[in-house]
Amino acid sequence: MLSSLGGGGLLDFASAYTLQARAQAMHDRWIFMRANGIPDEDLAALESEWAASQSSTVVGAAGIFWVPGGAExxxxxxxxxxxxxxxDLTQFRSxxxxxxxxxxxxxxxxxxxxxxSRLDAxxxxxxxxxxxxxRNDWNLEARLVPIDRRIALAAAGVAGQADQATKMGxxxxxxxxxxxxxxxxGQLGPLDxxxxxxxxxxxxxxxxxxLQGRIDAATVTQQNFQxxxxxxxIASLYGIDTSGFDARIASDRIQYAAALTPAQFNAVTADLQQVSAAADHQIYVVLSQTHIVAGVPLIYQDHPLSCEEAATSMALAHQGVNxxxxxxxxxxGADLRSMYVDPSGRVRWGNPYETFVGNVNGSESNYTGFGTYYPPLVRVAKAHGATVLAYGSMSAATIxxxxxxxxxxVAFATWDWRWHPRRDYLSFDGQWIPWIGPVYASHVYTVVGVSPSQVLVNDPIRGQYWISKGAFEAGYSDFNEAIVFA
Structure with missing residues (x-):
């Protein structure tokens, strides 16, 4: 459609409006491009031209579209x-x-x-x-890799500490x-x-x-608990009343379980050390005194090899069991089978942990008789209603x-209160038996007293006497076995 403008020429309305519509569509495309990642500065020059074109309009269309060159x-x-x-697509893809x-x-x-997954993306x-x-997500993820790993490593350390804390109570x-x-x-996105x-x-x-501070302090506290x-x-073994000590230990365990700081654990440790020192002092006091068990008769053995039976009779009499x-x-009972030496040169004989070995009227030196160890004696004592507090391997200090x-x-030791090399034999049923024979003889005693430096024994052959702790421990060390009666 053509129109005259003041007699000065003709205007092509159709072409101008078409170009204006195309220009508007182009401007809308720039909006789309910016919304899809094209930087503003890349479109700045075009936007400037657009703004200039729209600064002067004629009948709804930009002035430049009314003159030749608008389409270009x-x-x-x-x-x-x-x-x-x-x-930009190539650049951002790169x-x-x-x-x-x-x-x-x-x-x-x-x-x-x-x-x-990244290539697919x-x-x-x-x-x-x-x-x-x-690009931004992956760059951020790359920056987060060492951070995430540090957090994961630290969290794993905390998890291990928490598990250790649980085990430590x-x-x-x-x-x-x-x-x-x-x-x-770990489930969050990169930005979060x-x-x-x-x-x-x-x-x-x-x-x-x-947590490490707690664990370190708690470890020391645990050692002090032990x-x-x-x-x-030990104090209880000496007959010391430990109820007060045990009550404080129990209270300390409650405080230990509730503690959250090294200082709280250290306070528990300090109290335990005080309890330990008090118990140790009381032990020292009793060790510095002489103690004799009353009511233990001296009984001599009736047979050449019945020392352990005589010693047991003495200990049983202390609690009224005769x-x-x-x-x-x-x-x-007795295993009266004779000993023999097997092809390997090993002495084979009965098992004193099961019964009496040999003849009670025999002799260890000529293999006609030996004796018995603690299990059969304990069995008989219990059968008669006696109270046996402990038996088997134990230290001289425990005695x-x-x-x-x-x-x-009742203590198993040597006859001469000296240590001798062991010459263990193999029992008929395959158990190695502690033995110092046939040259040296073992003997069984009832221990009834102790002083700071000596031990009082009832010897079923030689009677009652004091012997130095050094000699007692030397003779006892060959066997280290005893029976504690009530």
Missing amino acids: TIGRWQTESDAIWSR GALLAAQGLHTALGEETYAQRK ITSASTPLDFATL IRSDPAADLLARAGAY RMAHAELLTRNVQTLHKD HTSDESS VSQDQILGEI YARVIAGHPV
């Missing part, structure tokens, strides 16, 4: 827009590829599926914004809550992880240091403690 302007805008889109490679380098070892991307988003809070936060952190990383790292590191409990047990040596022998507490002890 829009064509140029189209060409430049296409070039900007293509250039950036995404570089970011993918950078993330792969940062991660180090990763699965094929992980790498393929690049293949699916179609706009500069898509590629820019991938101490509190680890707030480890559970913090580990839950660390687990949730970056926002939370610094605080979480600081919290985990602080708790790690705190030492103090041992001291109390059993003769022959009665004990009868209930024990002293039991005697101080008022308990007679």
Whole structure:
């Protein structure tokens, strides 16, 4: 449609409006391009031209579209827009590829599926914004790799400490809550992880240091619990009333379980050390005194080899159980089979842990008789209702403690109170038997007293006498076996 303008010429309304519509569509495209990742500065020149074109309009269309050259302007805008889109698309795609490679380098070892997922994302991307988003996410992920690893490593350390704390019976809070936060952190996106990383790292590191301090202090406290409990047990063996000690230890255990700081554990440790020192002092007091168990008769043995039966009769009499040596022998029984030497040169004989070996009227030196050890004697004593507090392997110090507490002890030692090399033999049923014969003889005593330097024994052959602790321990060390009676 043509129209006259003041008699000065003709205007082509149809062409002008068409060009204006094309220009508006182009401007809308620029909006789309910016929304899809094209930077504002890349479109700034075109936007400036657009603004200038729209500054002067004639009947709803820009002035430049009423004169020749308007179509060429829009064509140029189209060409430049296409070039900007293509250039930026290539540039941002390259950036995404570089970011993918950078993330792969940062991660180090990763699965094929992980790498393929990124390649698939690049293949699916179609706009500069898509590629820019991938680039930014992957660059951020690469930055987060060492941060995430530090957090994971620290969290694993806290988890290990929490497990150790549980085994030690101490509190680890707030480890559970913090580990839950660390687990949730791993599920967050890159931006959220970056926002939370610094605080979480600081919290985990602080708790790690705190828990280590607790564990170190609690370890010392546990050692003191063991030492103090041992001291109390030893004191009890000496007949010392340990109820006060045990009550404080029990109270300390409650405080230990509730403690949250090294200072609280140290306070428990200090109290335990006081308890241990008090128990040790009381033990020292009783050890510095002479103690004799009253009510233990001296009984001489009736047969050449019935020393252990005589010693047992003495100890049983202390608690009002009167059993003769022959009665004990009868209930024990005897293995009267003769010894022999097997092809390997080993002495084979009966088992004194099961019965009496040989003839009670025989001799150890000529292999006609030996004796019995503690199990058959304990069996007979219990059968007669006697109270046996302990038996088997025990130290000389334990014997002293039991005697101080008022308990007679049947001890297996040597005849001459000296240590002798063992010449163990193999029983018929295949058990190695402690033995110093046939040259040296063993003997059994009832220990009834102890002083700071000596031990009082009832010897079924030589009577009652004191012997030095050094001699007692030398003779006892060949066997280290005894029976403690009530």
